[in-house]
Amino acid sequence: MMNRYRIKLAETPAEREQVHRLNYETFVEEIPQHAPNPERLLVDRFDAENEYAIALAGDGEVIGMLALRARRPFSLDQKLERLDDYLPPHRSLCELRLLAVRREHRHRVLMRDLVAFTAQRCVQAGHDLAVISGTTRQLALYRHLGFEPFGPLVGAPDAQFQPMFLSLEGLQASAGDVLGVTDGAQVARAPARFTPGPVAVSAATAAAMAGEAIAHRSGEFVDSVARVRRTLCQLTGAGDAALLVGTGTLANDAVAIALRARPGRGLVLANGEFGERLIEQAHCAGLEFEELRLPWGEPFPEAQVAEAAARGGAGWLWAVHCETSTGVLNDLDALKRSAERARAALCLDCVSSIGAVPVRLDGVWLASASSAKGLAAYSGLAAVLVNGAAPRTVPPTPRYLDLGHWLRRDSVPFTHSSNLVAALAAALARPDWEARFRNTARDACWLREALRAQGFALVAPEAASSPSVASIALPEAVPAAEVGAAMARRGFEIAWRSAYLASRNWVQVALMGEYDRAALRQLPEALAAEVRERTRHGERAA
Secondary structure (H helix, E strand, O other), X not given: OOOXXXXXXXXXXXXXXXXXXXXXXXXXXXXXXXOOOOOOOOOOOOOOOOEEEEEEEXXXXXXXXXXEEOOOOOOHHHOOOOHHHHOOOOOOEEEEEEEEEOHHHOOHHHHHHHHHHHHHHHHHOOOOEEEEEEEHHHHHHHHXXXXXXXXXXXXXXXXEEEEEEEEHHHHHOOHHHHHOOOOOHHHOOOOEEEOOOOOOOOHHHHHHHOOOXXXXXXXXXXXXXXXXXXXXXXXXOOOEEEEEEOOHHHHHHHHHHHHOOOOOOXXXXXXXXXXXXXXXXXXXXXOOEEEEEOOOOOOOOHHHHHHHHHHHOOOEEEEEOEEOOOOEEOOHHHHHHHHHHHOOEEEEEOOOOEOOEOOOOOOOOEEEEEOOHHHOOOOOEEEEEEOOOOOOOOOOOOHHHOHHHHOOOOOOOOOOOHHHHHHHHHHHOOOOHHHHHHHHHHHHHHHHHHHHHOOOEEOOOHHHEOOOEXXXXXXXXXXXXXXXXXXXXXXXXXXXXXXXXXXXXXXXXXXOOOOOHHHHOOHHHHHHHHHHHHHHHHHHHO
């Protein structure tokens, strides 16, 4: 009996990872087109521009794939001179590549479904003809799927391919019968979320959140909290982790209270909204400290931080790692070195960096984190990660902000949500954090390049840009609120409502949580279209 499967677009980092593994198995191990590597991953050179149709088995395994790309030069352009001379008349051309199916699932129906699904996607994008390099080992199958050969063979002697084309509209006309859908219903999707919070979560995380609640005093729940704390430490290299009920702001307040027990004055850095908030929280906690402020979007020079710490005799240093407001990723290693030279305890706001970029907390005394954002769970839990000496408190200290209570290992001190903890545990359970970091960094690099190509001004300099968020300064005549609302109508949820964004006429695109990678490739052009429309309207009004 044929295995059940469904066809969809690859949208999550986990699905992309499986695509790279199937790509390796097919085009390294089976068809010797590329050199082996110890990771057994093959990331296509056009990966940032590819859209992948995938076949998913019931357990979520990617069992088949086909890539679509519409930007020239194509791979086939580089193998066959004067490609267009071989092709029939057409309006718009695209390229299909990397058709691969796991051996145990190879049958014509699955491959036909992959091709038909992708044909729908191509026609919706305005293409009427597709080209592909079909392996000579499967020419009969390609012909059965509707591909027609043209031109000479290409490729190496032991990995030869036949150039072929496919009339998309002819195949798409029968796609409803093939797939059991009509009018593109198969590829419809909910609005794609590109905000720093809330973030899109995985199906496993959503299912964990929807589970039955358990008592926060039960041994089962105490054990589950302990496991989450251990996993956070493994992810970051921290020695311990306190798991609080609240947001990243609460975690930073707890850090401020812990800093009251440190000797000497401190130094607080600010080059954006969240650095300014650290200064405010330090004042509210009654801390004695110096301030080092830089213009928003300007990263901290290591020498300037070291000089300020030495000049003030800082006993502690507090800064934001990823400044969410601007998209600047402050240099973690430089902050560690500056604190070490000053013999100061280093504290960091890592709310927007942990889970989004690799973060190693050796050399950091306290770091704050949140269950949402990069960790891709629901808002409502905060963490303070600890290295070295356990924080002490100076009376009077509110019990809820006393990290000593939260760091106990034998119990959960205050009422907790077992659903939030279960959801965070599910989000942390991914086995592929390093792959997630690589994929997000690659997507972010592509995004920034695509935005700049559309004429947008990014707030953060490229050398200090965070992969997790890009802040975009819109022209003065183009209201950010109008653009944000228009993008929502187009199916893209971007950030624009925060006061610090509105006051500067900025919008943000965040790559946090389980973001929709297929929608990401459409976002820069959609954003540019909304800005152009308002620019033209303003010119007509003038």
